[in-house]
Amino acid sequence: GIQVEQSPPDLILQEGANSTLRCNFSDSVNNLQWFHQNPWGQLINLFYIPSGTKQNGRLSATTVATERYSLLYISSSQTTDSGVYFCAVVFISNFGNEKLTFGTGTRLTIIP
Amino acid sequence: GAVVSQHPSRVICKSGTSVKIECRSLDFQATTMFWYRQFPKQSLMLMATSNEGSKATYEQGVEKDKFLINHASLTLSTLTVTSAHPEDSSFYICSARPGPLSSGANVLTFGAGSRLTVL
Numbered sequence: 719g720i721q722v723e724q725s726p727p728d729l730i731l732q733e734g735a736n737s738t739l740r741c742n743f744s745d746s747v748n749n750l751q752w753f754h755q756n757p758w759g760q761l762i763n764l765f766y767i768p769s770g771t772k773q774n775g776r777l778s779a780t781t782v783a784t785e786r787y788s789l790l791y792i793s794s795s796q797t798t799d800s801g802v803y804f805c806a807v808v809f810i811s812n813f814g815n816e817k818l819t820f821g822t823g824t825r826l827t828i829i830p
Numbered sequence: 831g832a833v834v835s836q837h838p839s840r841v842i843c844k845s846g847t848s849v850k851i852e853c854r855s856l857d858f859q860a861t862t863m864f865w866y867r868q869f870p871k872q873s874l875m876l877m878a879t880s881n882e883g884s885k886a887t888y889e890q891g892v893e894k895d896k897f898l899i900n901h902a903s904l905t906l907s908t909l910t911v912t913s914a915h916p917e918d919s920s921f922y923i924c925s926a927r928p929g930p931l932s933s934g935a936n937v938l939t940f941g942a943g944s945r946l947t948v949l
Contacts, residue, residue, distance in 0.1 A: 759923070759943040760940070760942045761923065763939065815887060816879065818938070820866075820874040820876075822873050823872075
C-alpha cells in the first residue's frame with residue numbers, strides 16, 4: 719500500500735517561531751488533507767490540498783503532486799498550535815475503492 | 831460546515847461485553863463513512879470503509895466479527911466492538927464526506943472520537 723511519511727516526528731519551538739512540516743507519499747494520490755489533532759483527540763481540518771498552494775491566516779500549505787510531497791507552514795507560532803499534525807492521502811484502488819492513509823504525524827510543542 | 835457527531839465520547843466496560851459507537855452526519859448525507867483506530871502517540875489506522883446500504887470493506891488484519899459495522903442510513907454508521915477485551919482499548923474515530931470522490935465531495939470531516947477502556 720501507499721506509504722506516507724511525515725517529518726520531523728517531533729518539533730519543539732518557542733512561541734513566535736516559524737515552522738515547516740513535511741509529508742512525503744509514495745504514490746500518486748487523488749486527495750490530500752492536513753489535520754491538527756488537539757489534546758482531546760479532535761481532528762480539525764486545516765487544508766484540502768491535492769495540489770498547489772493555499773493560505774489561511776498564519777497557516778499555508780503547498781502540495782507538489784508530481785514530486786509526491788506536501789508542506790505545511792506555520793508562522794508566528796502560538797501555544798494553541800501545539801498538538802499533532804497529520805497529513806492524510808486518498809487514492810482510488812484498481813477496484814475503485816477509496817483508500818485513506820494517514821501519515822506518521824508531527825508532534826508540535828510551542829513553548830511560551 | 832459539515833458536522834460529524836460521535837457518541838459516546840468515553841466508555842468503560844468489562845471484558846466480554848459489547849460496545850456500540852455511533853457516528854452521525856448532522857447536516858449532510860454521508861454515503862461513505864470511515865472508521866479508524868488510534869493507539870496512544872500513534873497515527874490513525876483505517877479499520878474499515880462503511881458504505882450506506884452495503885457491507886463494509888475491512889482493511890487487512892481487522893476482524894470483521896470483532897468489529898461489526900452497520901451503515902443503515904445516510905446519516906448513521908455504527909461500530910460495535912463485540913466481546914471486548916483489554917487489547918481492544920483504544921481511541922476510535924469516524925469520518926464522513928457527503929459523497930464519493932467522483933462527485934467532488936472531497937473534504938473529510940471527523941467525529942470527536944470515542945475512547946474505549948476495557949477492564
